[in-house]
Amino acid sequence: MEKRAAQGKLGRRQFAGGAMATAGVSLLATPSLALPDKSAALCESIGPLALPEGAAYTPGIAVDRRARKPIFLPGPGAGYAAHAVSEVLFWTDIMMEHAMFISLLMPGDHLRGPRSEARRFQDLFARHFLSARDSGYADYGISPLLSSTRSSVQRFIEYKRRMQRAQESGSLRSLVWPLFFDHIAREAERFVVRLDRLAYGDTALQSDEVSAFWTRIMADHLEFIAHLLDPQERALVDQAVERAGQLYEAHAFRVDSGQLATLADEVIDFKTAAEQGIETGQIKSIIDPALADHVLREAVRFSDEVRRAQ
Ligand SMILES: [Fe+2]
Known part of the structure; x- marks a missing residue:
């Protein structure tokens, strides 16, 4: 599927920051600010892991290419194995990125402990993702995949909720909002529920549950976007807040599946x-492109689940 071209919705503006950006680079490059070699060796590596690209081995899994990274979804007529493995692939990739975002938002020496924990989760979910992608599963051989993934997700939920409590109480001073910890914990908790259902052979999605879960997740995303845009991107901040309001309304009052599908498509656009x-x-913000891609992939998953739910 072709990546959609961004048209119209956000408007276009000439980027006028080129000269300032060049000046910034030259300041950072002055010899007095250069790092000595041995300090560079002590730098932790934080950021995306370089994973080998590849297609899923299990037959029946489709790839949606509307985002920068592939979005694994059950293809038309997918059987049990394709449903289960595509769900594991989608969410283990998301869990790996949650750990990356947390580590990026925990700077400094005093946060080294919780940051290292996050990095270990990033590695762990990268391993889950690769082993699920690069193995060919049949319907009778899914249980070990589901149970090993479940136990790692449970540990990650414990970490996310522990960090949330610490951030809320003031004992942790990271750059992660309490709502972000809560949001990513809710996603992991829902993944565990889905893994349990899949373990019983149940691949069905209930439309009420899909609506309740995703409308709140999408509303959170729009609020995150509003708070990470440059304060002077006022029109876009207003649009993001307004769209978040529509989704909170859809969450509170429930809308029919046709309206939900339209909402999902609008969020994707x-x-x-x-x-x-x-x-x-062209848009000023402190939104990491990896985060923008992450929330886009979740919107595509939302749209897919709305269309599959009963
Ligand atoms: Fe999310």
Whole structure:
């Protein structure tokens, strides 16, 4: 599927920061600020892991290419194994990135402990993802995959909720909002529920549950976006807040599946345009392109689940 072109929704603006950006680079490059070699060796590596690219081995899994990274979904007519493995692939990739975002938002020596824990989760979920992607599963051989993934997700939920409590109480001073910890813990908790259902052979999605879960997740994303845009991107901040309000309303009052599908498509369009604007520097923000891509992939999953739910 072709990546959608961002048109219209966000408007376009000439990027006028080129001269300032060049000046910033030259300041950082002055000899007095250069790092000595041995300090560079002590730098921790934080950020995306370099994973080998590849297709899923299990037959029946489709790849949606609307985001930068592949989005694994059950293809038309997918059987039990394809449903289970595609769900594991989607969410283990998301869990790996949650750990990366947490580690990026825990700077400094005093946060080395919780940051190292996050890095270990990033490695762990990268291993889960690769082993699920690079093995060919049949319907009768899924149990070990589901149970080993479940136990890692449970440990990650404990970490996320522990960090949330610490951030809320003031004993942790990271750059992670309590709502972000809560949001990513809810996603992991829902993944555990899905793994349990899959373990019983149940691949069905209930429309009420899909609606309740995703409308709140999408509303959170739009609030995150609103708070990470440059304060002077007022029109976009207003749009993000307004769309979050629509989704909170859909969460509170429930809407029919047709309206939900429309909402999902609108969120995808908004996030696609935002991602491209951020990447090309036309939108000022502190949104990491990897985060923009992450929330776009979740919106595509939302849309897919709305269409599959009963
Ligand atoms: Fe999310």
